[in-house]
Amino acid sequence: MPQKTKIEWTEFTWNPTTGCTKISHGCKYCYAETLTKRFQKYWGEFSSLRIHPNRLGIPLRRQKPTVYFVNSMSDLFHCDIPDYFIQQVFAIMNRCPQHVFQVLTKRADRIMELNDTLRWTSNIWMGVTVENTSYYRRIDQLRKCNAKIKFVSCEPLLGSVKDMNLEGIDWVIVGGESGRSPRPLDKSWVLEIREKCTERDIPFFFKQWGGTNKNKNGRLLEGKEYNERPFISNEMPIA
Numbered sequence: 477m478p479q480k481t482k483i484e485w486t487e488f489t490w491n492p493t494t495g496c497t498k499i500s501h502g503c504k505y506c507y508a509e510t511l512t513k514r515f516q517k518y519w520g521e522f523s524s525l526r527i528h529p530n531r532l533g534i535p536l537r538r539q540k541p542t543v544y545f546v547n548s549m550s551d552l553f554h555c556d557i558p559d560y561f562i563q564q565v566f567a568i569m570n571r572c573p574q575h576v577f578q579v580l581t582k583r584a585d586r587i588m589e590l591n592d593t594l595r596w597t598s599n600i601w602m603g604v605t606v607e608n609t610s611y612y613r614r615i616d617q618l619r620k621c622n623a624k625i626k627f628v629s630c631e632p633l634l635g636s637v638k639d640m641n642l643e644g645i646d647w648v649i650v651g652g653e654s655g656r657s658p659r660p661l662d663k664s665w666v667l668e669i670r671e672k673c674t675e676r677d678i679p680f681f682f683k684q685w686g687g688t689n690k691n692k693n694g695r696l697l698e699g700k701e702y703n704e705r706p707f708i709s710n711e712m713p714i715a
Contacts, residue, residue, distance in 0.1 A: 484683050484695070485649055485705070486545040486578055492532055492565050493550040493557055495525035500582055502607035502632055505655045508549045525556045532568050541574045552579055553586040559593070566594045573599055580605060580629055584617035596622040601647070601706070603627035608635040619644045625706050630669060631683060633661055638668040646706045647679045652686025652693075661686055666697060679704035 479489045496508065512522040520526070535544060546552060546569075552562060569577045580603040581587065587602065596602075602623035604614035607630065618626050625646045630637060632653030642648065650669050652661030666682065673680040682702040685693040695701060 481545065481548065483545060483548070484703075485681050487543040488545070489548040490531070490534055490544045490546055490577075491528070491549045493525065493527050493547055493552065493554070493561070494519065495522055496550050496554060497523050497525070500605075500607065500611060501634055502582070502605055504659075505632075505653060505657065507655065510655065512549070525550065525554055527557060527561050529561075529564075532564060535568055535572045535575055535577075539574065541576075543576045543578065546577050546579045551581050551583055553581040553583040553590075555583070555586065559590060562590060563593060566600070569600050570595050570597045573597065575599060576601060578603065578627075582611075582614070584614035587621045588617050591621045594622075596624060598624040601625040601627055603629050603647075603649075605629045605631070606637060606640065607632055609637055609639075612637075612640060615641060615645065627706070632659065632686065633665055633669075634659055636662075636665045636668060638665075638672070640669070640672070642672060642676055642678055645678060647681070647704075648673050649681045649683055651683035652690075654684065654686040654688070654690040656688065658686050658688060663697075670697070670702070679706055681705060 481489045509522045512519050576599050578601045582605045584604045600623060602621060604618045606614055606628050615628060627647035628645055629649040631651035633650055650666055653659050670680050680702050681704055682695055682697045684690050684695045687693045
């Protein structure tokens with residue numbers, strides 16, 4: 477079954493694959509790895525990536541328009557996921573125009589490797605993670621793909637990205653790191669991104685300050701919640 481989630485920018489998670497391996501600074505305190513350790517007896521090692529064909533049909537069985545975060549516990553474009561399985565995931569998304577599917581990856585190079593083999597219907601939002609200046613190249617790759625909606629997730633934001641090029645980007649999410657040993661989030665880094673989005677009329681979503689008690693720290697930025705999202709006139713509105 478799909479899982480209702482507390483992730484603020486989506487509604488449900490859909491995990492046709494699970495497991496991952498670390499490739500960048502933002503992976504250090506991966507929440508999915510932490511969660512997997514709690515259930516390792518049943519799920520196995522987090523680094524053992526698995527595909528779940530039995531989960532492919534889940535969105536087909538839900539008629540109510542829903543926003544799905546695809547693979548909250550994995551990365552759809554991981555090198556260990558076969559091309560054919562990624563294509564099957566896309567085929568399911570193509571068959572569900574009532575839903576919005578948010579796909580987020582740190583492996584932007586593979587997006588372009590498969591770009592021409594995938595059908596990018598307008599309900600598929602493709603995003604990349606950019607946690608600091610070392611990963612701007614992911615945005616460059618994202619820009620080249622055929623996704624109709626392209627977004628950047630700066631979470632966990634680990635430094636200033638004020639010179640990030642947002643040309644062709646439709647949405648930006650920003651958030652701090654949470655957990656037992658979170659790296660700090662500087663308010664100035666968040667404001668830099670907010671101002672850049674305002675100048676370019678790009679929807680800006682501030683997810684959280686993070687910290688060891690993310691609920692206490694909340695998600696207000698200068699006294700306001702920022703919940704902006706893309707909207708396509710011929711599709712379902714996102715509340």
